[in-house]
Amino acid sequence: MxxxxxxxxxxxxxxxxxxxxxxxxxxxxxxxxxxxxxxxxxxxxxxxxxxxxxxxxxxxxxxxxxxxxxxxxxxxxxxxxxxxxxxxxxxxxxxxxxxxxxxxxxxxxxxxxxxxxxxxxxxxxxxxxxxxxxxxxxxxxxxxxxxxxxxxxxxxxxxxxxxxxxxxxxxxxxxxxxKLSIGDTARHYWDLQFGYCSKRMISLFIQEFGIAIGMIVCTLLVVGCMRWCRKSQKITVSTFKTGDKYVTCVICMAEYEEGDQLKILPCSHVYHGTCIDSWLLIQPQRKTCPICKQQVTVAR
Structure with a gap:
């Protein structure tokens, strides 16, 4: 083009x-x-x-x-x-x-x-x-x-x-x-100029579009990082099944039973859904995991 x-x-x-x-x-x-x-x-x-x-x-x-x-x-x-x-x-x-x-x-x-x-x-x-x-x-x-x-x-x-x-x-x-005819001179000069113009335009293309591509890549990296961070901070919901590695909710000290709804914090600690909701609700500002005290972001 x-x-x-x-x-x-x-x-x-x-x-x-x-x-x-x-x-x-x-x-x-x-x-x-x-x-x-x-x-x-x-x-x-x-x-x-x-x-x-x-x-x-x-x-x-x-x-x-x-x-x-x-x-x-x-x-x-x-x-x-x-x-x-x-x-x-x-x-x-x-x-x-x-x-x-x-x-x-x-x-x-x-x-x-x-x-x-x-x-x-x-x-x-x-x-x-x-x-x-x-x-x-x-x-x-x-x-x-x-x-x-x-x-x-x-x-x-x-x-x-x-x-x-x-x-x-x-x-x-x-x-x-x-010795070149006038037509040859024009064609020869065209060859010289076209080579120069092409190299110059390629250089400008690399400069201009290189910056644009770099900005696009950086934007994608930032967006990807933000999504990963949000995902890593998200509380996930799971249903307890017999054989799962989770055993006891440290908030109510009761063992998990088949069909219990569990919530897994970003730090990987697991609680009954209602237990952790109540725990986080009574913390007015900085909400943390009951075990490791890692901050938890609650979706509003």
């Missing part, structure tokens, strides 16, 4: 959104300042080439305009022509694929897109075939706090080197098939 509910939701996400939350497959944005290395988590995009296995190091330059929804200025001219440059771009205002394409067209070798007013990470995708075919640089998505820290460092230094680090045993399922 859960699968039937998830299918249309995840499918709509694939075809209507240009970005969406996905499973945690991290690369790291690392920079060094004052002999201290700092790193931030980032998600690799599902368009353009993957971040190289050996990582990618370059000068970080903030895009102008910052959202890169229009063509942006290129890296600084002169210097070492072999140096790589990475564009820092803010989210929103236009599709993510357009932002990355503008960074590529300006001469950047990679792009870091950051969230705005959120630390949430999303995997960047596109269902626009033209953009998907044109994007040829790797890109990652990171949170707002990472962008603020990187901007502070850029403001205090002439140039900041950052490295996109690929952890050992890193595997991004976006690149299981190097």
């Amino acid at each position: 859960w699968s039937l509910l998830l299918t249309p939701l995840c499918l709509i996400t694939v075809f209507l959104l240009l970005e969406a939350p996905m499973a945690e497959v991290f690369v790291y944005v690392v920079y060094k300042q004052n002999s201290t290395c700092t790193d931030f988590r980032a998600l690799s995009a599902c368009l353009g080439p993957p971040v190289p296995r050996e990582g990618l190091r370059g000068y970080l330059i903030e895009a102008a305009p910052a959202n890169a929804c229009h063509p942006i200025g290129g890296p600084p001219a002169g210097g070492n022509s072999s140096a790589a440059f990475i564009a820092l771009i803010s989210r929103y205002d236009c599709p993510l694929g357009v932002k990355i394409l503008h960074a590529q067209q300006a001469g950047y070798q990679a792009a870091i897109v950051h969230n705005v007013n959120s630390e949430k990470l999303v995997t960047m995708v596109t269902n626009v075939e033209e953009i998907r075919q044109k994007v040829g640089i790797p890109s990652v998505f990171t949170g707002e706090s990472a962008s603020k820290q990187l901007r502070r460092v850029m403001g205090s230094e002439k140039g900041i080197h950052v490295t996109l680090v690929v952890p050992e045993h890193y595997h991004n399922p976006c690149w299981d098939n190097a």
Whole structure:
């Protein structure tokens, strides 16, 4: 039933959104300042080439305009022509694929897109075939706090080197098939999202219904215990037959005879019905067994 509910939701996400939350497959944005290395988590995009296995190091330059929804200025001219440059771009205002394409067209070798007013990470995708075919640089998505820290460092230094680090045993399922058609991309992304959605919903199901089941079990245990307690405190009635183990009523000191009505207290002591009724009646408050003094609850 859960699968039937998830299918249309995840499918709509694939075809209507240009970005969406996905499973945690991290690369790291690392920079060094004052002999201290700092790193931030980032998600690799599902368009353009993957971040190289050996990582990618370059000068970080903030895009102008910052959202890169229009063509942006290129890296600084002169210097070492072999140096790589990475564009820092803010989210929103236009599709993510357009932002990355503008960074590529300006001469950047990679792009870091950051969230705005959120630390949430999303995997960047596109269902626009033209953009998907044109994007040829790797890109990652990171949170707002990472962008603020990187901007502070850029403001205090002439140039900041950052490295996109690929952890050992890193595997991004976006690149299981190097070249996918737009239909394949949507289907492949659907497979990734469905797996994530299913695991997430199963986890939520266990959390929510696990608590409910636990409460039901506890309630049943309490009810069962209460019933057992009431049953164990109940006075039962029996008719004496020859051969029964009961012999004498300690209240009237008479022996039991065939057909006598007896009452058995919760403590298992036995008396004539009329004898124990009279005994309990003359006890105004705390009613107890004549022999063991165990409290007896009388039904009202």
